[in-house]
Amino acid sequence: MLDRDGFRPNVGIILLNQKNQVFWGKRIRTHSWQFPQGGIDRGETPEQAMYRELHEEVGLHPNHVRLVARTRDWLRYEVPDRYIRRDARGHYKGQKQIWYLLQLVGHDWDLNLRATNHPEFDAWRWNDYWVPLDVVVEFKRGVYEMALTELARFLPRNEQRNRYLRSGMRARDGEHAGSAMFRTGSLLVNPGMELPPGASFDPDPQSSRPMALQELPGSSALDTESSSVPPPAK
Numbered sequence: 001m002l003d004r005d006g007f008r009p010n011v012g013i014i015l016l017n018q019k020n021q022v023f024w025g026k027r028i029r030t031h032s033w034q035f036p037q038g039g040i041d042r043g044e045t046p047e048q049a050m051y052r053e054l055h056e057e058v059g060l061h062p063n064h065v066r067l068v069a070r071t072r073d074w075l076r077y078e079v080p081d082r083y084i085r086r087d088a089r090g091h092y093k094g095q096k097q098i099w100y101l102l103q104l105v106g107h108d109w110d111l112n113l114r115a116t117n118h119p120e121f122d123a124w125r126w127n128d129y130w131v132p133l134d135v136v137v138e139f140k141r142g143v144y145e146m147a148l149t150e151l152a153r154f155l156p157r158n159e160q161r162n163r164y165l166r167s168g169m170r171a172r173d174g175e176h177a178g179s180a181m182f183r184t185g186s187l188l189v190n191p192g193m194e195l196p197p198g199a200s201f202d203p204d205p206q207s208s209r210p211m212a213l214q215e216l217p218g219s220s221a222l223d224t225e226s227s228s229v230p231p232p233a234k
Contacts, residue, residue: 001039001040001041001042002091002092003096005093006091006092006093006094007074007076007093007094007095007096008039008092008094008095008096009039009040009046009074009096009097010037010038010039010040010095010096010097010098011037011038011040011046011049011050011053011097011098011099011100012035012036012037012075012097012098012099012100012143012147013035013036013037013050013053013054013057013099013100013102014035014099014100014101014102014147014148014151015035015036015054015058015060015065015102015103015104016068016101016102016103016104016129016155016156017103017104017108017126018103018104018158019126019158020129020155020156020158021126021127021128021129022035022126022127022128022129022131023035023036023058023104023111023124023126024124024125024126024127024131025057025058025113025120025121025123025124026121026122026123026124027120027121027122028119028120028121028122029122031135032135032136032137033131033135033136034136034137034140035144036053036054036057036058036120037053037097038052038053038056038057038120046070046098047067047070047100050098050100054102055115056115056116056118056120057113057115057119057120057121058111058112058113058115058121058124059110059111059112059113059114059115060104060106060110060111060112063105063106064104064105064106064110065102065103065104065105065106066102066103066105067100067101067102068101068102068103068151068154068155068156069100069101069151069154070098070099070100070101070151071097071098071099071146071147071150071151072150074096074097074098075096075097075098075099075143075146075147076094076095076096076097076143077094077095077097077139077140077142077143078093078094078139079092079093079094079095079139080139083139094139097143097147099147099150099151101151101154101155103156111124129148129152129155130148131144131148133145
């Protein structure tokens with residue numbers, strides 16, 4: 001479904017945890033990271049599409065999140081020809097998106113990258129709100145920056161963090177000496193704790209290596225726009 005200018009209606013999701021960190025997903029079988037996003041089906045409202053994509057891509061239901069804000073208007077990006085299927089070239093130009101800011105009110109273990117038989121991500125982590133956009137496919141970076149900038153003023157206040165800042169205290173990784181802790185994303189967990197389905201895991205928090213990523217068995221690139229380069233999401 002394209003508009004008259006050749007843009008496909010789409011939704012994007014910025015998912016926050018209680019620390020105002022954002023969910024960052026690694027596109028399956030690529031080195032590209034991004035926010036959840038997907039097309040709006042015929043007859044759907046943007047909000048309906050957002051909740052559908054939220055479940056399909058990260059396994060969450062409406063009761064797991066709180067809707068904080070959305071962008072006022074459509075944000076657009078054009079897709080280079082090399083990313084577009086040959087049969088769509090000439091009339092498909094790119095995506096126009098409504099972006100939603102959500103806050104997780106459930107738990108990390110509610111996240112499930114395998115909620116459907118067609119997963120979009122094979123790893124995830126929490127990042128600071130201003131994520132490094134150099135790992136996003138280049139033609140999406142402008143829209144990401146616009147969405148993050150427009151929605152930043154709606155970030156929930158983190159009273160606990162503010163109290164630490166006011167008192168001069170700094171939270172440290174692994175506060176308790178002698179407690180065996182491991183890092184998954186920006187979380188510290190006990191070794192026996194079961195990780196959320198599809199979560200990434202770094203067994204050595206002191207290592208400077210990129211965190212080890214759990215890859216789905218038998219997974220394959222799903223985007224139909226291109227199979228030779230890191231594709232955009234839907």
